[in-house]
Amino acid sequence: MVATDIATRVWNHTFKLDPIVRSLLDTDFYKLLMLQMIWGLHRDRRVTFRLINRTKSVRIADEIDEGELRAQLDHARTVRFSKREMIWLAGNTFYGERQIFRPAFLEWLTDFQLPPYELSHRDGQYELMFRGAWTDTMMWEIPALAIINELRSRSAMKDCGRFELDVLYARAKAKMWEKVERLDKLPSIRISDFGTRRRHSFLWQRWCVEALKEKLGNRFIGSSNVLLAMETDLEAIGTNAHELPMVAAALARTEEALRAAPYEILKEWQSWYGGNLLVVLPDTFGTGAFLKNAPTWVGDWTGFRPDSAPPIEGGEAIIAWWRSLGIDPREKLLVFSDGMDVDTIEETYRHFEGRVRMSFGWGTNLTNDFRGVAPDERPSLHPISLVCKVMDADGRPAVKLSDNPAKATGTAAEIERYRRVFGTAAEIPRAVAV
Amino acid sequence: MVATDIATRVWNHTFKLDPIVRSLLDTDFYKLLMLQMIWGLHRDRRVTFRLINRTKSVRIADEIDEGELRAQLDHARTVRFSKREMIWLAGNTFYGERQIFRPAFLEWLTDFQLPPYELSHRDGQYELMFRGAWTDTMMWEIPALAIINELRSRSAMKDCGRFELDVLYARAKAKMWEKVERLDKLPSIRISDFGTRRRHSFLWQRWCVEALKEKLGNRFIGSSNVLLAMETDLEAIGTNAHELPMVAAALARTEEALRAAPYEILKEWQSWYGGNLLVVLPDTFGTGAFLKNAPTWVGDWTGFRPDSAPPIEGGEAIIAWWRSLGIDPREKLLVFSDGMDVDTIEETYRHFEGRVRMSFGWGTNLTNDFRGVAPDERPSLHPISLVCKVMDADGRPAVKLSDNPAKATGTAAEIERYRRVFGTAAEIPRAVAV
Numbered sequence: 001m002v003a004t005d006i007a008t009r010v011w012n013h014t015f016k017l018d019p020i021v022r023s024l025l026d027t028d029f030y031k032l033l034m035l036q037m038i039w040g041l042h043r044d045r046r047v048t049f050r051l052i053n054r055t056k057s058v059r060i061a062d063e064i065d066e067g068e069l070r071a072q073l074d075h076a077r078t079v080r081f082s083k084r085e086m087i088w089l090a091g092n093t094f095y096g097e098r099q100i101f102r103p104a105f106l107e108w109l110t111d112f113q114l115p116p117y118e119l120s121h122r123d124g125q126y127e128l129m130f131r132g133a134w135t136d137t138m139m140w141e142i143p144a145l146a147i148i149n150e151l152r153s154r155s156a157m158k159d160c161g162r163f164e165l166d167v168l169y170a171r172a173k174a175k176m177w178e179k180v181e182r183l184d185k186l187p188s189i190r191i192s193d194f195g196t197r198r199r200h201s202f203l204w205q206r207w208c209v210e211a212l213k214e215k216l217g218n219r220f221i222g223s224s225n226v227l228l229a230m231e232t233d234l235e236a237i238g239t240n241a242h243e244l245p246m247v248a249a250a251l252a253r254t255e256e257a258l259r260a261a262p263y264e265i266l267k268e269w270q271s272w273y274g275g276n277l278l279v280v281l282p283d284t285f286g287t288g289a290f291l292k293n294a295p296t297w298v299g300d301w302t303g304f305r306p307d308s309a310p311p312i313e314g315g316e317a318i319i320a321w322w323r324s325l326g327i328d329p330r331e332k333l334l335v336f337s338d339g340m341d342v343d344t345i346e347e348t349y350r351h352f353e354g355r356v357r358m359s360f361g362w363g364t365n366l367t368n369d370f371r372g373v374a375p376d377e378r379p380s381l382h383p384i385s386l387v388c389k390v391m392d393a394d395g396r397p398a399v400k401l402s403d404n405p406a407k408a409t410g411t412a413a414e415i416e417r418y419r420r421v422f423g424t425a426a427e428i429p430r431a432v433a434v
Numbered sequence: 435m436v437a438t439d440i441a442t443r444v445w446n447h448t449f450k451l452d453p454i455v456r457s458l459l460d461t462d463f464y465k466l467l468m469l470q471m472i473w474g475l476h477r478d479r480r481v482t483f484r485l486i487n488r489t490k491s492v493r494i495a496d497e498i499d500e501g502e503l504r505a506q507l508d509h510a511r512t513v514r515f516s517k518r519e520m521i522w523l524a525g526n527t528f529y530g531e532r533q534i535f536r537p538a539f540l541e542w543l544t545d546f547q548l549p550p551y552e553l554s555h556r557d558g559q560y561e562l563m564f565r566g567a568w569t570d571t572m573m574w575e576i577p578a579l580a581i582i583n584e585l586r587s588r589s590a591m592k593d594c595g596r597f598e599l600d601v602l603y604a605r606a607k608a609k610m611w612e613k614v615e616r617l618d619k620l621p622s623i624r625i626s627d628f629g630t631r632r633r634h635s636f637l638w639q640r641w642c643v644e645a646l647k648e649k650l651g652n653r654f655i656g657s658s659n660v661l662l663a664m665e666t667d668l669e670a671i672g673t674n675a676h677e678l679p680m681v682a683a684a685l686a687r688t689e690e691a692l693r694a695a696p697y698e699i700l701k702e703w704q705s706w707y708g709g710n711l712l713v714v715l716p717d718t719f720g721t722g723a724f725l726k727n728a729p730t731w732v733g734d735w736t737g738f739r740p741d742s743a744p745p746i747e748g749g750e751a752i753i754a755w756w757r758s759l760g761i762d763p764r765e766k767l768l769v770f771s772d773g774m775d776v777d778t779i780e781e782t783y784r785h786f787e788g789r790v791r792m793s794f795g796w797g798t799n800l801t802n803d804f805r806g807v808a809p810d811e812r813p814s815l816h817p818i819s820l821v822c823k824v825m826d827a828d829g830r831p832a833v834k835l836s837d838n839p840a841k842a843t844g845t846a847a848e849i850e851r852y853r854r855v856f857g858t859a860a861e862i863p864r865a866v867a868v
Contacts, residue, residue, distance in 0.1 A: 161648050163648040166645075169604070170611070171604070173605075174605040174608050177604070177605075181809070210597065375615070
């Protein structure tokens, strides 16, 4: 009566490695957009990325095996863009624009390989570093995070029985669906998946993405994950990230140049991209400072992505700034993406409804919310605040201040200097969950 | 990346009928035990079974299509015992006894086929009747009920999307597992699956049985479903049912014979079976009357299955009766099987712990508890109180009184006569849920 797929069964029982990253498209779309610009304008920059676990209480090196981590990282280094993937990148329309990727860039991408990594551990934490050309090292951020997060969840589930696992995923699905049913009550919500880096697993992210697609229809506007966008016929979503102003600032030789760096990099961006890709990420050195010093042409950009201020305060500050320039916020876009979950999405949606265009990037609380679903309440299934950040650029230390000092990165002396230059008026300390 | 099993996919999209009953072993074990005795002692009796929907508010004939119902019933009539099934029946040890089924009976069973059925409908209810030899008609009870109940749940889910279905089962699994985790806290519980007739579906019953097996280990003592017992290597559980005293009583020509009928049929039973199969079902014409008139040899039987009295009251009455005969209840067994769910199981377990041996037959609330799991609260997924009962034997009307008058079956005049003969002192009206 039971038809066993023998090939599947044998495969499941004999594999040596179950790769977490099987495609270079299994990354966030903004990485590719930024990569093209870096390839065009900053091909010789040397940038170091470094893993930082902000959840110090979790000793990752005790949870996951170094051999397994190396095997996954090594496997990721063997992956290349496939022909089909290259064709999709070349032929697809992104944000309504054809051929956003230039033929010479795609040509260069064909041979792309993730560069070597440096791995050691200290005090229960892994020290994971990527040194080399910016074009190479920046591509490690997402796969490195996804690998460590998925190894954590695999390790957390190692001792589960067959039915415990079935029930664990059953509960996770039920929990996730309840959230989607709540979102479904917001008639004009626009939401996308931003959950690649801290996902529970690739298959779980895919389930979440397909569930959102079925339930919310075109109110689910897409996924930041390029592979999932391709496979499930969704829009790839994303624009730019903190690494651009961080590197630009690190390279500034004077305080004046440092203060101008966040805007100079936006100028570079708009020489490459237009329309809906013109989304400002204002919080790298504090949203308050950014708005205070911003040239008026920034008001021409499509919108802002407040990423570390509380969404309502951050959004109000940006709206007030638009208004001060005589701009109608209803023609502008706010993208909320910092640790959002259904409560804050509902609250933010209702707060700004009708006053500004909005979209939500739903990340960790979409793809890794397994709190309360395990047979026991195992903390090893809880997401942690793990990031992979620029440490230095051409040998000069890099800094991020953010609107939340708990998210600041860089040496103490450099953070101090940046605070002096940019000011700290708008900083709002908050606990960082994810 | 996605490996599609083409054969499975084609199969899923082209089948004409997805049979609900695919094996004659997909029935309750007590049916086979009773069948052997009926084959041995009552081969020429003509007994009519009839479907009764006690949940009048549910109009089954509006919910499920007559054509589909006929197709399923017709398919069940094409099924025969397979060679492998016959070998398992012949070679297995049941209740610790080898070769419980006699070779001549198994020989006869080889050619067994479900007899014709009569189907019509009136007032939104199906009239489904099985007339013929007792040996044939009695075998329809379980498959007929399972078919109608599964057709109801299929119909209830017809308009569900792919992910709605996935979430529906995810929620059902989560709900079921919470119950199992509560049962797991009862260290010496003995529980079995009695949920075939009113199951949501065969596959769901199998999931429940395998989940219980994994979580409770040998505290899950088996399944009444013979096919599942065979496939999952569990004990087949069950002894005898109301149809035996009902037919015996219907055939009684005098009031004295009627009063003696429930004991005469037990005498027949113990001429065929022994040990743990000697379990009395005392409530057919009221437990109070049964105990009051019971000969002392009934005290030698292994135990009782109170099936319509509230478990604690029913159990206490039986314990008091054992004590009145000088029997130590701790050597005796009570099997609780009437509409049990975790609350009543816990309560009953704690009440009788240490005072009597106990086991629980968990039925509808195990295999068909989908309340609260559908996207909307659709009543069509709720179980109903559907039974298939003896209507007459050799042309004489049959009656069941039970400890709960809401469960009485038979004509009003006959019920009146039985009440006069057996008395109604112990009747306790209760709402019948399942």
